[in-house]
Amino acid sequence: MHQAFRKASDPVIYLGKKRDDYFKTFQTFCQGATTVAIFADFLASKLQTAIHQAVYTKVCLDIADLMQNNCQALNGNREKLEFHILKELAAKQNFQAFQMYINFPKQYFEEFITNSVYSYCKENDNLKTFLNTRLRGFQCLLLKAIATATSKTKDIGGSVVMWLDEFCSQLGGELQLGRQELKAVEHQEIKDIGFLTESVTKALENVVESLSKDFQKTSLKDIEHGMSNIIDILIEQLCGCWEKCPFCNAVCTNTIPGHDGDHSVPFHRPQAVTGTTWYKTNYLVTDICTSLVASDCSIVLSESNKIPYKRYRDAGIPYSQWSITADNSSLKYWQWYVAYFRENLESSYKSKFEGRGNIPDTWTKIKKEEALSEIGKRLTSNS
Structure with missing residues (x-):
């Protein structure tokens, strides 16, 4: 309890966490960039991380949903899954595999689901398509948030603080971009909200282009953690009670x-x-x-x-x-x-x-x- 309170309240710890953010702002100033450029560059760096994470999360859910619809072993209930397990066991005719299934059914079910996920993904390589589709979806979401924030801020002659507040609220829970993460640039002296919009939009285009190139090189191994999430989702939905007849x-x-x-x-x-x-x-x-x-x-x-x-x-x-x-x-x-x-x-x-x-x-x-x-x-x- 004491440690948690200290981490949340200690200014030294807080400043330590924000060190990279403040250094980036200072570095950009020293390079002679405009205030708007500083703002856009800072926001883009935060968006790149948030979009990358959000795309992976959504794609994993997409793959899990696709498997539940198209994969024979996983698109039904527990009884259907067990039939496919028994079918595979009969095909292998391996006594030790049967023993594993009979004595440790939970572990066998989970291993079967894991193997099914990897086999399906290798045979149906839609990963890059999923990644880019979700990336374009987030780009549209962000462009809409930028437009809405700009419109509302201009209507009442608001400040950068208001623009950021509105921008973040438009994102809802779709992106893990906390308003607190943008404190370092909220007090910038920016009067031209229109120019700010153009700069942020251009910065977003660069972020999307960079991520798109990265996703072209992405393989299943790169989303190992995400694959674990897919497997967990399917295990939770397809498994139930594990008590065995005595x-x-x-x-x-x-x-x-x-x-x-x-x-x-x-x-x-x-x-x-x-x-x-x-x-x-x-x-x-x-x-x-x-x-x-x-x-x-x-x-x-x-x-x-x-x-x-x-x-x-x-x-x-x-x-x-x-x-x-x-x-x-x-x-x-x-x-x-x-x-x-x-x-x-x-x-x-x-x-x-x-x-x-x-x-x-x-x-x-x-x-x-x-x-x-x-x-x-x-x-x-x-x-």
Whole structure:
């Protein structure tokens, strides 16, 4: 608190921050420039920084909006995004990638969105067009602000202070140009507001020309921070609750983080995907949560604490926070996964698909395309 007050009130600190501004004004005086030129040059230097920053910010929003409209994986809801993730995983057929997705879904979703953003931007290189379009937009905004400030100041014979006040107010929140930043030149003795307008307009043209040349050389790497903003925007809009089913790790599909009510998913997975085995065996469980809660099986929390699956909520948090409906609904996708990666799962969890954990013959006959088609049809019917 003391440090913040000192920084805001200490004249030495304030003057230190303004040192470059005052030096630029003094330097221009020494070079013999007119008062109006000093003013225009100073304002232009401030505008160049503000426009540069504002253009990057707007372009990042433009790219995020474009991706949400045109990128297949990102132009829908969380369920559609997950379908594209499952599709990519099936195409790769990489067990470690599946393990990452199953055990660390939030990180995998974010990595998928990040890769999608960079891939889309590389394939659709509209960056320079976006930059110059936004630059021209800000040029129009500034020309209008200059004209309005000039008109109102002339009408009442106002001063440079009034012109600056009106100019900054016309910008609204579009540009990060604080009125306080222009204090160094507000007391200039300028009588000819018309000449001031011409000088500032010319200075603005030079700024726009300079920025336009810079933007022609700009690449995605140059807006790395902006790309992070695009990714953050998409992650926030496409992701929701990240709670995982305590049995199979399926992620809650609620789109609101910290939502009210129970967690739930439309489809659970065979518990073998998380390495769950039948009690006192090394046989992996191929049953799905929704069928187990309808069975006479029990959840074994410890030797002395066994709870029937039908009363799974009695196991306390996190079990009690989930709504698992008793039925036999399942996705062929996860049946295909278990059958296809049988050896990987057995090796990873040092267990076997034997005895009560035998993989049904029907699962081994499921083709990858068939599994993806089922999800795609479900997605279409819900859209």
